[in-house]
Amino acid sequence: MAIVAPSILAANFLRLEDECKMVNESEADRFHLDVMDGRFVPNISFGIPVIEQIKKIAQKPCEVHLMIEEPEKLTEDFRKAGADILIVHIETCRNLHRNIQQIKSLGMKAGVALNPHTPASALSEILQDIDQVCIMSVNPGFGGQKFIDHTFKKIRELKKMIAEMGLHVLIEIDGGVTVENAAPLVHAGTDVLVAGNTVFKSQDPKKVIAQLKAATHYS
Ligand code: DX5
Ligand code: ZN
Numbered sequence: 317m318a319i320v321a322p323s324i325l326a327a328n329f330l331r332l333e334d335e336c337k338m339v340n341e342s343e344a345d346r347f348h349l350d351v352m353d354g355r356f357v358p359n360i361s362f363g364i365p366v367i368e369q370i371k372k373i374a375q376k377p378c379e380v381h382l383m384i385e386e387p388e389k390l391t392e393d394f395r396k397a398g399a400d401i402l403i404v405h406i407e408t409c410r411n412l413h414r415n416i417q418q419i420k421s422l423g424m425k426a427g428v429a430l431n432p433h434t435p436a437s438a439l440s441e442i443l444q445d446i447d448q449v450c451i452m453s454v455n456p457g458f459g460g461q462k463f464i465d466h467t468f469k470k471i472r473e474l475k476k477m478i479a480e481m482g483l484h485v486l487i488e489i490d491g492g493v494t495v496e497n498a499a500p501l502v503h504a505g506t507d508v509l510v511a512g513n514t515v516f517k518s519q520d521p522k523k524v525i526a527q528l529k530a531a532t533h534y535s
Contacts, residue, residue, distance in 0.1 A: 317533055318502045318506060318507060319486070319507060319508040320343065320345055320509050320511065320528045321344065321347065321348040321488070321511070322344050322516070322521075323459065323510050324336075324339075324349055324370065324512075325349075325350040326459045326512030326517060332369070333373060336374055337373065338521055338522060339374075341522065342521070342522045343525050343526050343529045345376060346378065346400075346401075347376060347378045348490070348512075349370065349379065349380045351367075351380060351382050352384065355384070356407070356408055356456075357383045357457035359457040367394070368397045368398060378398055378400050379400065379401035379402075379427065380397075380399040382394070382402065382408075383405060383456045384408065385408050387402075387404045387408055387409065388409075388414070388415050391419055392422060395423070400425065401425040401426075401427055401448065402425070402427065403426075403448070404416075404419070404428060405431065405456070406430055406431075406439070407431055413445065416428070416445050417445075425447040426448070427446065427448035427449065427450050428446050428449055429449075429452060429456070430449065430470070431456060432452055432467070435470075435473075436470050437473075439474070440477065443478065443481060444481060444483060448485060448508065449474055449485055449487055449488065450488040450489075450490050451467060452490055452491055453490060453492050454491030454492050459512040459513050460512070460517075461491060463492025463493070463494070463497060464492070468500070471501070471504040472504055472505060475487060475504070487506050488506070489501050489506045489509055491510070493509050493510060493511045495514065495527045495531055498527075498532055511525075514528070
């Protein structure tokens with residue numbers, strides 16, 4: 317069964333505590349927290365003070381998806397704020413190996429995200445050092461976008477690379493995940509489904525999370 321990570325970006329921020337409690341009580345496995353800087357992506361979301369508050373009530377691991385330039389400058393601060401898994405974009409890291417070592421030395425799991433234009437092969441020399449790959453299935457910066465179908469090819473390529481290298485790196489899909497595409501995504505090799513609008517804009521978020529889990533049951 318896939319890991320389901322609701323993206324708080326789509327939550328109602330006026331009711332953030334209730335939204336987090338809903339995730340706690342649901343079948344979700346972890347929190348997905350999107351940080352944007354208005355430079356790497358054309359949008360600004362939330363940052364360290366908000367993550368600190370979420371961490372106080374989150375009863376599940378928090379993964380922080382950094383869509384920011386020079387993520388290495390804030391790695392330690394995100395650890396202190398409560399990140400259990402830190403995801404950096406390959407497109408923002410000039411010294412990716414060093415950044416990964418820094419993340420791991422602080423006791424976090426390390427993830428690397430790929431924009432839609434970045435090929436799976438870009439990870440060939442770093443795959444053995446990381447815990448998770450986050451494949452962006454939309455252009456980063458906004459929730460509620462349409463899933464890019466070409467992503468399926470990248471999932472299959474990465475799955476093959478990971479298997480050939482004998483590794484246990486998780487494949488995460490972020491953007492445009494729905495109850496309908498959840499099963500095909502897991503079938504193609506996805507381990508972690510991020511879902512923002514699909515969960516939080518529904519009438520019954522807990523039920524949708526349960527549906528996402530159930531859709532991936534057979535794998
Ligand atoms: C987009 C973020 C996503 C976003 C997904 O840049 O990384 O995590 O919240 O939102 P949905 O599931 O609505 O596409
Ligand atoms: Zn994200």
